[in-house]
Amino acid sequence: AQSVTQPDIHITVSEGASLELRCNYSYGATPYLFWYVQSPGQGLQLLLKYFSGDTLVQGIKGFEAEFKRSQSSFNLRKPSVHWSDAAEYFCAVGYSGGGADGLTFGKGTHLIIQP
Amino acid sequence: DAGVIQSPRHEVTEMGQEVTLRCKPISGHDYLFWYRQTMMRGLELLIYFNNNVPIDDSGMPEDRFSAKMPNASFSTLKIQPSEPRDSAVYFCASSLRGGFTHNEQFFGPGTRLTVL
Numbered sequence: 405a406q407s408v409t410q411p412d413i414h415i416t417v418s419e420g421a422s423l424e425l426r427c428n429y430s431y432g433a434t435p436y437l438f439w440y441v442q443s444p445g446q447g448l449q450l451l452l453k454y455f456s457g458d459t460l461v462q463g464i465k466g467f468e469a470e471f472k473r474s475q476s477s478f479n480l481r482k483p484s485v486h487w488s489d490a491a492e493y494f495c496a497v498g499y500s501g502g503g504a505d506g507l508t509f510g511k512g513t514h515l516i517i518q519p
Numbered sequence: 520d521a522g523v524i525q526s527p528r529h530e531v532t533e534m535g536q537e538v539t540l541r542c543k544p545i546s547g548h549d550y551l552f553w554y555r556q557t558m559m560r561g562l563e564l565l566i567y568f569n570n571n572v573p574i575d576d577s578g579m580p581e582d583r584f585s586a587k588m589p590n591a592s593f594s595t596l597k598i599q600p601s602e603p604r605d606s607a608v609y610f611c612a613s614s615l616r617g618g619f620t621h622n623e624q625f626f627g628p629g630t631r632l633t634v635l
Binding site: 438440446447448449450453494506507508509510511512 | 554561562567610612623624625628
């Protein structure tokens with residue numbers, strides 16, 4: 405069964421500083437990987453996704469993520485965070501077979517931005 | 520497109536009452552998913568449909584939970600009778616199979632359910 409681990413429950417970063425959120429997955433085949441962001445009281449918004457090809461993917465709002473098969477990781481990065489980036493971030497893995505099973509989510513990382 | 524629409528946004532009910540949550544997926548999407556989000560368990564997949572047919576309901580916690588999709592533009596998640604431990608945010612998501620949209624799910628704003 406697939407699983408996703410986000411080892412950091414909370415992360416505090418100063419505004420303007422760089423950010424890296426960690427994500428490790430467990431899956432037997434080629435995964436489809438996603439990062440979603442959830443602002444307070446809101447639904448989930450897709451930041452970026454990896455299906456195949458270039459292992460460095462660019463997303464919205466200046467985010468990027470790198471797929472490293474050898475480390476089973478898909479870490480999210482941003483070179484300079486803004487106060488509006490404060491939110492909950494979820495990494496998810498999807499099935500790469502013929503179907504469209506639901507995503508398996510990590511528990512999330514709560515990002516706090518210090519002024 | 521208006522995105523995935525869920526109603527109500529908030530629901531407060533008393534234990535034992537029936538609760539019905541509603542979802543309208545994005546037009547043209549052929550997959551619909553129901554998730555539940557709690558502090559303890561995070562986001563969990565409850566059930567999903569393909570072309571209005573339930574494919575996997577193994578995440579539905581108990582027989583008190585049921586979901587239907589009578590047509591391509593509407594789905595319901597019903598809890599009867601409701602219990603305080605059902606309190607959570609319930610999300611509906613939809614996706615379109617194929618190509619680079621495969622597995623990319625679009626989420627609704629969620630319904631926050633409180634069972635007293």
